[in-house]
């Protein structure tokens with residue numbers, strides 16, 4: 001298992017670097033029309049000057065948020081669709097199959113709750129996969145030269161497939177079922193404050209401080225029908241990972257560093273999610289989260305750049321518990337939450353330029369990633385891959 005984790009990142013990184021290098025030589029051979037006079041197309045003229053599309057590499061990979069600022073009065077709108085696919089359960093770094101979980105992992109409700117949760121010494125229901133979709137609507141507004149405000153409104157859809165084992169013990173199957181939940185997630189507002197801004201001909205460097213607040217607008221009381229070990233199908237409150245919001249006010253601090261020299265850009269960001277309350281209305285608080293990421297991008301032409309990114313995340317266990325989340329399943333155990341994960345991600349950023357007429361300035365970006373390391377407080381479903389596609393447009397920019 002460990003071998004697999006060590007081999008995969010090296011191979012991926014090597015392939016990505018070779019790929020970027022190869023396209024780099026090809027890209028050098030092409031002329032860069034950005035450095036020559038406008039030729040044809042539907043050029044926009046304002047106050048007697050050509051309005052030019054912003055640099056495609058002004059923005060980080062689309063999976064990174066709040067890494068750039070705007071000029072005072074500028075409004076940027078954005079939409080991102082993010083999908084995450086999870087399958088295979090890990091305890092720590094080791095994969096464990098559903099029967100192994102049913103046979104060996106203790107049920108914390110054993111002896112403490114009515115049948116069927118209380119009579120089974122071990123877990124009876126095992127998640128086998130999960131899909132998480134997020135539609136993220138965003139707006140950014142340049143307040144002053146140094147301060148940009150950012151608002152995010154997520155809409156979340158989740159589905160989780162499970163196996164139910166028969167009766168209070170053993171590894172015979174009763175059947176399978178899928179639970180679903182969806183709704184508006186936690187709405188957040190963040191201020192990006194410029195600490196250092198260095199600009200030189202064809203180069204720039206920025207360091208920003210992020211101060212954000214997340215409101216408990218997402219539901220923590222979603223329910224759905226489940227299949228129990230005795231074959232009944234009650235509707236019950238869904239376990240923690242299927243809820244939509246945190247239920248607490250959360251502080252979102254961060255620091256971003258970005259730099260560009262010619263057509264090469266890179267950067268790094270740390271962001272935290274710190275729960276400001278000990279407990280939500282349902283009796284618990286999710287664990288704090290920390291995310292560190294670093295990326296490098298190359299601009300092949302004025303309309304396209306591609307990126308390689310590494311992201312590391314940690315999340316703590318749940319503090320407290322919801323007395324309505326009672327089931328012989330790992331996801332109902334506050335201790336089987338959180339862990340560590342490192343992802344490698346490849347991305348492409350595109351921007352429509354002056355010759356695209358009224359589409360000028362519209363951005364489209366994609367980024368896909370897969371974990372190269374996971375160490376989970378499990379048993380817990382591991383992440384298989386992630387995908388983000390996003391659209392962004394600063395109003396009136398060209």
Ligand SMILES: [Cu+2]
Pocket residue numbers: 068069070076140
């Ligand atoms: Cu923006």
